[in-house]
Amino acid sequence: MEQPSMIDQYYEQFTLATAGTCYDVDMDEETAEVERRVREVSYNLWKDAQGKSLADRMETEKEEHFEQLYEFSYGVSMYEEDYFLPKRTDMVALLIIEEKDMYERKIRKARQQYHRFNEVCGQLSVEDKRMFTSYFEWSRKVDYEQLRQSIVNNLQLLNQYYEEDDDEEWRREAMRDRMSSADDQRIIPKPDMEKRNKRKNKMRQLFAE
DSSP states (O other): OOOOOHHHHHHHHHHHHHTTSGGGSOOOHHHHHHHHHHHHHHHHHHHHHTHHHHHHHHHHHHHHHHHHHHHHHHHHHHHHHHHTOOOOHHHHHHHHHHHHHHHHHHHHHHHHHHHHHHHHHTTSOHHHHHHHIIIIITOOOOOHHHHHHHHHHTHHHHHHHSOGGGTTHHHHHHHHHHHHHHHTTOOOOOOOHHHHHHHHHHHHHHHHO
16 A cells, blocks of 8 residues: 655644644734744654654565566566667666665665754753654644644754755655656556566676676
8 A cells, every 4th residue: 555645644644733723724924924934844853753664664665665676677678669768778777776776865864864853852851852752753642832832942943953945845845746646647558477577587687796
């Protein structure tokens, strides 16, 4: 079953947290500006706090993901004739190597983000740390107004870790998720299993050399 995107998970949790509060409706301009910053920081905190579980899941799925890369090499050959792509095994091998490297970098980045979350929490009061951990890491229901006030009280510290120039990332990520979901809707022809297995074995031999 396909995992929901991080931005979707965040919005689902945020909607539940703000339900029934004055922050799920329009606010005056001054309050809205503060709330915008609170939500941006909140998203960054949530993404950092989810870093460990994301990295652990990616580690678990790594072998399956890498196995699918060999199947990708077969998929390229299926479209080569229609799109006039060169039939070069070495080019496909480079693409696979790059994808593996990118996957490993994502795992490292997720662990670094989780480390940053713990670093932030280490500078908070006991009460604020408990609230941040409960909401951002364990996705437990908390009083949003208390959580919001905790973020506001610690904005000077949080701004050192999450610069405003980086806070548009959550909007860019939402757009990437929508594009990715659209790509997943594409129709893929039924593969020739015998030909695919031969190509997968060829790619394994190439990496084993």
